[in-house]
Amino acid sequence: MADQIRIAIAGHGNLGRGVETAIQKNPDMRFVGIYTRRAPESVIPSLAGAPVFSMAELPGHAGRIDVLILCGGSKEDLPEQGPRLAALFNTVDSFDTHARIPEYFASMDAPALANERTALISVGWDPGLFSINRVMGEALLPDGATHTFWGDGLSQGHSDAVRRVPGVAAGVQYTRPVPEAVDLVRGASRPVLTPRQSHRRDCFVVLEDGADAEAVRQAIVTMPHYFDQYDTTVTFISAEEMENSHRAMPHGGFVIRSGNTSSTQTQVVEYSLKLDSNPEFTASVLVAYARATHRLHLSGQYGAKTVFDVPPGLLSPKSAAQLRAEQL
Amino acid sequence: MADQIRIAIAGHGNLGRGVETAIQKNPDMRFVGIYTRRAPESVIPSLAGAPVFSMAELPGHAGRIDVLILCGGSKEDLPEQGPRLAALFNTVDSFDTHARIPEYFASMDAPALANERTALISVGWDPGLFSINRVMGEALLPDGATHTFWGDGLSQGHSDAVRRVPGVAAGVQYTRPVPEAVDLVRGASRPVLTPRQSHRRDCFVVLEDGADAEAVRQAIVTMPHYFDQYDTTVTFISAEEMENSHRAMPHGGFVIRSGNTSSTQTQVVEYSLKLDSNPEFTASVLVAYARATHRLHLSGQYGAKTVFDVPPGLLSPKSAAQLRAEQL
Numbered sequence: 001m002a003d004q005i006r007i008a009i010a011g012h013g014n015l016g017r018g019v020e021t022a023i024q025k026n027p028d029m030r031f032v033g034i035y036t037r038r039a040p041e042s043v044i045p046s047l048a049g050a051p052v053f054s055m056a057e058l059p060g061h062a063g064r065i066d067v068l069i070l071c072g073g074s075k076e077d078l079p080e081q082g083p084r085l086a087a088l089f090n091t092v093d094s095f096d097t098h099a100r101i102p103e104y105f106a107s108m109d110a111p112a113l114a115n116e117r118t119a120l121i122s123v124g125w126d127p128g129l130f131s132i133n134r135v136m137g138e139a140l141l142p143d144g145a146t147h148t149f150w151g152d153g154l155s156q157g158h159s160d161a162v163r164r165v166p167g168v169a170a171g172v173q174y175t176r177p178v179p180e181a182v183d184l185v186r187g188a189s190r191p192v193l194t195p196r197q198s199h200r201r202d203c204f205v206v207l208e209d210g211a212d213a214e215a216v217r218q219a220i221v222t223m224p225h226y227f228d229q230y231d232t233t234v235t236f237i238s239a240e241e242m243e244n245s246h247r248a249m250p251h252g253g254f255v256i257r258s259g260n261t262s263s264t265q266t267q268v269v270e271y272s273l274k275l276d277s278n279p280e281f282t283a284s285v286l287v288a289y290a291r292a293t294h295r296l297h298l299s300g301q302y303g304a305k306t307v308f309d310v311p312p313g314l315l316s317p318k319s320a321a322q323l324r325a326e327q328l
Numbered sequence: 329m330a331d332q333i334r335i336a337i338a339g340h341g342n343l344g345r346g347v348e349t350a351i352q353k354n355p356d357m358r359f360v361g362i363y364t365r366r367a368p369e370s371v372i373p374s375l376a377g378a379p380v381f382s383m384a385e386l387p388g389h390a391g392r393i394d395v396l397i398l399c400g401g402s403k404e405d406l407p408e409q410g411p412r413l414a415a416l417f418n419t420v421d422s423f424d425t426h427a428r429i430p431e432y433f434a435s436m437d438a439p440a441l442a443n444e445r446t447a448l449i450s451v452g453w454d455p456g457l458f459s460i461n462r463v464m465g466e467a468l469l470p471d472g473a474t475h476t477f478w479g480d481g482l483s484q485g486h487s488d489a490v491r492r493v494p495g496v497a498a499g500v501q502y503t504r505p506v507p508e509a510v511d512l513v514r515g516a517s518r519p520v521l522t523p524r525q526s527h528r529r530d531c532f533v534v535l536e537d538g539a540d541a542e543a544v545r546q547a548i549v550t551m552p553h554y555f556d557q558y559d560t561t562v563t564f565i566s567a568e569e570m571e572n573s574h575r576a577m578p579h580g581g582f583v584i585r586s587g588n589t590s591s592t593q594t595q596v597v598e599y600s601l602k603l604d605s606n607p608e609f610t611a612s613v614l615v616a617y618a619r620a621t622h623r624l625h626l627s628g629q630y631g632a633k634t635v636f637d638v639p640p641g642l643l644s645p646k647s648a649a650q651l652r653a654e655q656l
Contacts, residue, residue: 018589021589021590022589025470025471025589026470098656101652101653101656102649102652102653105652122656127656129464129468129597131655131656132640134655135640135641135643135644135651135655136457136616136640136643138644138655139616139619139643139644139645140457140609140612140613140616140643141612142353142354143353186602261346261349261350261353261605261608261609261611261612262349262605262608264604265604265605265608265609266604267601267602267603267604267605267608267609267612268601268602268603269457269599269600269601270598270599270600270601270602271597271598271599271600272597272598272600273595273596273597273598274514274595274596274598275595275596276592276593276594276595277589277590277593277595280589280590280593280595281468281589281593281595283589284468284469284589284595285468288464288467288468291467306641306648306651306652306656307640307656308639308640308641308648308651308652308656309639309641309648310639310640311636311637311638311639312460312463312464312635312636312638312640313463313634313636313637315463315464315467315468316463316466316467316636317467320634320636320637321430323463323634323636324429324430324433324634324636325429325430327459327462327463327466328426328429328450328455328459328634328635328636
């Protein structure tokens with residue numbers, strides 16, 4: 001297609017590979033390259049024949065790329081790369097450090113505005129799709145309560161925390177909603193739930209040789225903030241079992257808004273995700289929002305944006321008239 | 329509040345009354361009047377003290393109203409009133425004759441554009457929230473299938489059809505998703521389902537004196553399009569039971585998108601509603617979208633719009649900065 005949207009990625013971890021895969025499901029897009037900090041020849045694209053470039057080449061490639069999807073991490077990569085790249089490209093990223101979003105937004109807004117670029121930040125499912133449902137739930141049912149549950153799923157942050165415990169050779173952590181809590185919330189009783197009442201945490205750990213299992217268990221379950229407020233199980237497994245049974249990255253969750261439109265009438269809105277692969281789904285969300293970012297840019301909407309600023313119709317390859325005729 | 333959004337309604341049926349109720353949950357809005365084709369003195373507002381005017385006074389009241397919510401029916405009222413009122417006011421309506429949406433859109437777009445007004449059409453939950461989830465589901469998971477289930481709920485159109493059968497004194501119809509079908513769809517197997525496999529229809533009927541129950545039952549279950557493609561039950565009840573047990577208007581349903589991001593990875597997105605009162609919830613949706621309509625108008629976005637054109641953040645009374653800080 002002559003007018004395909006040209007997409008590139010900066011960074012080639014799980015998320016970047018997911019973007020390469022997702023592009024193949026979107027015929028109105030073309031994948032034009034992987035930009036990496038590693039030696040380009042060491043990177044093996046998921047998409048056969050995809051060109052690999054050094055990150056240093058990006059400034060010279062501004063005319064080749066419609067939207068650059070930033071696939072780096074929120075802690076180190078995005079705060080450093082984001083503002084620099086937002087001056088040169090339309091960008092989409094999955095910045096997910098909730099507390100620092102206003103600061104990151106401001107750091108992206110200035111260079112994007114100054115250079116008439118569009119920078120869509122914090123895209124994915126949380127932040128992202130779940131955020132949309134929190135905002136819409138509250139707006140549609142102002143007299144109500146919102147609950148977000150995560151899981152069953154592999155939590156990257158909590159798995160990292162487990163792996164930092166001395167004596168742990170490998171570890172993963174699954175977050176699971178407590179079914180009784182989900183039922184209460186669906187029943188529209190607006191319960192006030194503690195972390196322990198809402199989620200439990202199940203850890204699978206491979207011990208280092210000679211490590212003290214009970215000491216490791218104690219270090220995990222008492223870890224402040226990460227585990228001490230939850231019922232946590234720790235199961236010790238072999239390296240083989242870790243490799244065979246815990247490589248998938250499932251996730252998901254629910255956003256439930258219950259509220260009253262009048263004293264006797266209760267309404268419940270629920271949005272839920274059940275994901276075999278968290279990075280592939282997140283990448284697929286980034287790609288759909290890259291289409292919207294391209295269109296926002298074409299219509300002169302410059303600066304930093306979030307999913308709250310994106311009309312749903314812009315996500316679809318179909319025209320507004322086609323969507324009205326077929327899907328309204 | 330000095331800068332409250334001034335909302336009025338045209339039409340005072342279940343939906344109009346729902347809007348009066350919903351406004352009370354939204355302190356940034358003020359209800360400024362009911363406009364009716366009936367004698368104004370015959371209309372009893374739900375909101376104590378709400379002014380009631382004749383529809384004929386609307387043209388003289390353009391300066392008093394920020395958004396006029398059109399609460400008439402899709403069959404007779406909106407096609408006739410809508411275009412006339414869209415020339416004078418920013419409007420929101422719940423036009424729900426899916427097949428005629430493009431035509432209705434065009435009829436609202438021209439007068440709204442010519443007069444620099446914003447006309448948001450087909451708002452509610454289907455068309456409306458469900459439509460958004462159909463479009464987003466398809467955009468986020470292009471390789472997939474979407475299923476919409478309705479119910480358990482009272483269907484207005486099918487209840488009307490039951491009541492038109494000779495011998496029926498009163499009747500209601502409940503649409504119910506077939507649980508096995510819902511399970512199949514949630515399981516991501518992308519089944520192809522017939523109407524009969526997807527929903528069943530349960531009717532409750534009060535017979536007229538002397539009516540032949542079996543003839544009435546046959547007339548209902550064989551009614552083309554409405555019932556013949558479904559498993560339909562007809563239960564005969566007394567006028568008292570109809571009055572006592574079938575006055576509520578519950579509804580709801582699910583939009584489920586399942587798809588593959590790669591050959592082995594399946595993802596399922598589900599949006600569901602469980603509504604005690606269909607008209608109160610629909611009204612609450614209209615009110616939130618009235619806020620968005622006011623803002624679209626303030627930003628110069630004139631003409632007819634649909635929910636696909638509305639960024640989610642515009643539904644919330646909170647500022648964009650507040651939403652980013654608190655809800656992203």
